[in-house]
Amino acid sequence: MRALRETVVGRLSRAGRAGRAVLVCLPGLAAVAALALCVFGVQRAVDGGGRRQVEARAVAHHAARPAIVPRERWLGDTRPTQPPARYGGPVLAVFVHHTDSPNGYDCADAPRIIRALAEGQTSARLFDDIGYNFLVDRCGTIYEGRAGGVDRPVIGAHTQGFNHRTAGVAAIGTFTAGSPVPAPMVEAIAALTAWKLGLTDADPRRTARLVSSNSLSRYPVGAHADFQTVSGHADGYYTHCPGAALRAVLPAIRERAAVLQGRTSAQAVAAQRH
Numbered sequence: 001m002r003a004l005r006e007t008v009v010g011r012l013s014r015a016g017r018a019g020r021a022v023l024v025c026l027p028g029l030a031a032v033a034a035l036a037l038c039v040f041g042v043q044r045a046v047d048g049g050g051r052r053q054v055e056a057r058a059v060a061h062h063a064a065r066p067a068i069v070p071r072e073r074w075l076g077d078t079r080p081t082q083p084p085a086r087y088g089g090p091v092l093a094v095f096v097h098h099t100d101s102p103n104g105y106d107c108a109d110a111p112r113i114i115r116a117l118a119e120g121q122t123s124a125r126l127f128d129d130i131g132y133n134f135l136v137d138r139c140g141t142i143y144e145g146r147a148g149g150v151d152r153p154v155i156g157a158h159t160q161g162f163n164h165r166t167a168g169v170a171a172i173g174t175f176t177a178g179s180p181v182p183a184p185m186v187e188a189i190a191a192l193t194a195w196k197l198g199l200t201d202a203d204p205r206r207t208a209r210l211v212s213s214n215s216l217s218r219y220p221v222g223a224h225a226d227f228q229t230v231s232g233h234a235d236g237y238y239t240h241c242p243g244a245a246l247r248a249v250l251p252a253i254r255e256r257a258a259v260l261q262g263r264t265s266a267q268a269v270a271a272q273r274h
Helices: 002-011 018-024 028-058 107-123 183-198 244-248 250-260 266-273
Strands: 093-098 134-136 142-144 166-171 207-211 224-228 230-232
Touching: 093 183, 107 134, 107 142, 134 183, 142 183, 166 183, 183 250, 224 230, 230 250, 244 250
Parallel strands: 093 166, 093 230, 134 166
Antiparallel strands: 134 142, 207 224
């Protein structure tokens, strides 16, 4: 019985140690019975903790992954040699851009447009790959941009100083003041940001603290800066991108992304506070 007590009771968790003193004082079969009850109680505690952990994970706000066209579709026969993708920490924010290209394109021509953008960035600007992690056309089609895996924290080249722990999403077109932003494009950006931020359970309506890696940004290197979780390029860099029209719909994109993540709407949250 002593061996039984040392081998079984000795492995019990802290929750079962209170029963150990009782077992020492009980003879024979009584100790065995008490041991069984004690182990059963510990198992219930473990099971209960496991259920609580599962329930905690269940409340994470994930969104469905939207359809994303792989980069091979726009690369075509051009397969440039490039260094391996680089990865950073979990993605905490998304920067929205526009490509500053014509708006009246046929959506079937989007792969050619993306290929031209990539060629410009890798040739004239000497990027190792297209800078944006994703691109969205006016019909709402989402394209994989930079290589490395759409569900991984690929470090892009889209927002000077803040490419780490962020994703860059480019709207194909020019969206300065007065330019209409197509509804399918807005919905696609919301769905994409909801999914991408949901991988780290980041709320699209809140803020994220990032560290500048380059003093050419709006913040000196090493400085901490707070951004909206869905921000415009101009928030981190001296530029008019993503254009006044697209910037104006960012609040709606944040709200829609939050809904797609299953979060309470901002109006409901405000009502609960009063």
